[in-house]
Amino acid sequence: MKSSLNSILGEYRSLAVLFSGGRDSEVLLRAAVSSSDPGSVLSITADSPLLADFYRRRIRQVCGELGLVPAMLPVWRKMEPLLRKNGTERCYVCRKTVYGVLFPEALARGAGTVADGTTVDDLEERRPGLRAAEEEHIMHPFVLAGMGRSDVIELGRSMGMRDDGPPPDSCLATRIPEGMELTRELLRLVESVEAPLRPIVRGRFRVRVMPGILRVEYQTVDGEKVLSCLREMETTAGRAGMGIETVLTDGQSSSRYR
Structure with a gap:
């Protein structure tokens, strides 16, 4: 599967990885850097109160290790009025808004492809944001390589990532029940x-x-x-x-x- 992923990543002329600071997107970012010219890889992040400061620090740390300068793009002003009601489609609305900001910015910075760390296991769960990703042409290299979470963990180990890193996580909005003002x-x-x-x-x-x-x-x-x-x-x-x-x-x- 690693060779398949490398082949997929090698097909991208230049790649922007949507890096949340979590394990899956970190593995993708590290894999992209190791299989490509580092100058052709961009780390890009939607910066808002939905992202815990712990992950902001993690993003800067990982990018520093990889020789990248993280692109932290503010998105809260645009998404807040859309998310405040916190309805059942909040994940879709959030992702649609985020991709609408990050995708054109990534292209403007020279990226030919924008990708995230979605795995085949994620496709089995209720994730309205995946619909927004499809609409906004976000690629899923792990899915294309047939990789699930366990495969991503194993790939991370092979690149020297520790097992005691941050546990699987989601944005802070998931802590607030739907219908409660966000x-x-x-x-x-x-x-x-x-x-x-x-x-x-x-x-x-x-x-x-x-x-x-x-x-x-x-x-x-x-x-x-x-x-x-x-x-x-x-x-x-x-x-x-x-x-x-x-x-x-x-x-x-x-x-x-x-």
């Missing part, structure tokens, strides 16, 4: 509660907004680490007049703090 302030609150967990938690976790509660969902293996940050998270939530609820993702236990 504001910069609410996104910042979620990010600030998640912030102390990001450097230490290796499993998948989420801070979800509930009525009067910020619900911290985590995996059993990270229980002690999550609880060690509880006071800091409780203080942050308290400033917004909310409590903290911690819940194992297997549903075995739940604790509430006010």
